[in-house]
Amino acid sequence: MTKQTLLVTGGAGFIGSNFVHYWMKKNPQDTIINLDALTYAGNRESLADLEGQQNHVFVEGNIIDRELVNKIMADVDTVVHFAAESHVDRSILNPDIFLETNVMGTQVLLDAALKNKVKRFHHISTDEVFGSLELGSSEKFNEHTPYDPRSPYSAAKAGSDHLVRAYGETYGLPFTLTNCSNNYGEYHFPEKLFPLAITNLIDGLKVPVYGDGLNVRDWLYVQDHCSAIDRVLTDGKDGETYLIGGLTKDISNLEVVKMILSLMNKSEAEIEFIADRKGHDRRYSVDWTKINRELGWEPSVDLEEGLRRTIAWYENNQAWWRPLKEQAKDFFKANYKKEN
Ligand code: NAD
Ligand code: TDX
Numbered sequence: 474m475t476k477q478t479l480l481v482t483g484g485a486g487f488i489g490s491n492f493v494h495y496w497m498k499k500n501p502q503d504t505i506i507n508l509d510a511l512t513y514a515g516n517r518e519s520l521a522d523l524e525g526q527q528n529h530v531f532v533e534g535n536i537i538d539r540e541l542v543n544k545i546m547a548d549v550d551t552v553v554h555f556a557a558e559s560h561v562d563r564s565i566l567n568p569d570i571f572l573e574t575n576v577m578g579t580q581v582l583l584d585a586a587l588k589n590k591v592k593r594f595h596h597i598s599t600d601e602v603f604g605s606l607e608l609g610s611s612e613k614f615n616e617h618t619p620y621d622p623r624s625p626y627s628a629a630k631a632g633s634d635h636l637v638r639a640y641g642e643t644y645g646l647p648f649t650l651t652n653c654s655n656n657y658g659e660y661h662f663p664e665k666l667f668p669l670a671i672t673n674l675i676d677g678l679k680v681p682v683y684g685d686g687l688n689v690r691d692w693l694y695v696q697d698h699c700s701a702i703d704r705v706l707t708d709g710k711d712g713e714t715y716l717i718g719g720l721t722k723d724i725s726n727l728e729v730v731k732m733i734l735s736l737m738n739k740s741e742a743e744i745e746f747i748a749d750r751k752g753h754d755r756r757y758s759v760d761w762t763k764i765n766r767e768l769g770w771e772p773s774v775d776l777e778e779g780l781r782r783t784i785a786w787y788e789n790n791q792a793w794w795r796p797l798k799e800q801a802k803d804f805f806k807a808n809y810k811k812e813n
Contacts, residue, residue: 615716624754
């Protein structure tokens with residue numbers, strides 16, 4: 474097995490920390506440099522079991538810091554770029570930082586990757602760049618769907634996707650790009666829907682559902698996202714984009730919340746309908762046949778099994794999430810209103 478050095482950005486966040494664990498277990502010969510600014514969403518506790526491991530080097534720093542990024546990129550073979558501001562609701566309250574990190578930060582990384590001749594820049598993106606599909610339609614996003622971002626978050630992510638492709642076309646930077654649907658699982662920050670619902674229910678609180686609850690998301694267990702990235706890093710073709718998704722059938726937020734309630738033996742009286750998100754995308758659905766056909770990837774954990782694992786993890790790891798919910802109090806106050 475050839476040894477390589479990966480630069481993982483945002484590796485103290487939800488998906489990044491899962492990916493670091495996944496990769497180190499599967500490729501113990503490799504070295505991971507983990508660059509993370511430890512914003513509200515980054516947490517060293519998510520990497521606690523890796524403390525002292527020689528081949529995991531944590532660097533606290535910002536992707537926008539050109540000097541630092543250039544320095545740590547020196548011996549890197551592959552960049553896996555997760556770092557981003559990722560919460561749609563926070564982007565509605567305060568868009569500025571989304572542009573700074575997601576667009577400008579990505580450009581700093583791209584420049585450094587070119588300068589240091591990295592062999593592959595893999596950019597992690599989202600299905601939200603494609604906009605919103607009609608409720609009840611059978612349409613799905615695929616690799617040819619035009620971009621139509623509708624929130625400051627997805628607009629900034631779209632900007633970063635365009636920049637990555639532009640660096641490929643203009644300067645010949647070797648890259649791959651994946652657009653994935655909604656992830657859920659261990660180490661998910663407790664202001665996103667699933668962990669918020671589960672932790673509220675553990676505490677005897679209600680589950681806030683925006684609007685009529687009929688919005689549809691395509692849910693994927695985070696470990697399956699990690700295995701998809703692995704397939705793309707290993708066998709993906711230079712300059713290609715792959716869409717990653719988890720479901721084959723629509724499921725509304727309300728239905729998925731009801732699944733969580735039932736798995737936690739709670740009644741539907743625990744649902745609280747609240748004011749809708751501004752510009753709330755109605756429906757996402759991902760056609761993941763390209764990555765399935767070309768790279769042989771498919772999801773391995775279905776929604777019910779993934780939810781069981783996730784609920785058990787939050788029940789058993791209360792010391793991980795309790796301080797995070799406490800820190801997010803101001804956000805909860807600003808975001809949750811009964812009326813629009
Ligand atoms: P997250 O918010 O949990 O983690 C983001 C991480 O990036 C945090 O550790 C944070 O400290 C770090 N970070 C933020 N700004 C930084 C900066 N300027 N410099 C260095 N580090 C910085 O996000 P996530 O849910 O793990 O998402 C990771 C990536 O995957 C993002 O690019 C997101 O757009 C994408 N994505 C997420 C989902 C999802 O469902 N969560 C789905 C598809 C794509
Ligand atoms: O309290 C809530 N009540 C509610 O009804 C919250 C937090 C959310 N919702 C709804 C909004 C969405 O329709 O649930 C759905 C999921 O919301 P989030 O967990 O905030 O995720 P979403 O906005 O879909 O974005 C996530 O998936 C795609 C990630 O945060 C993004 O980074 C990723 O790109």
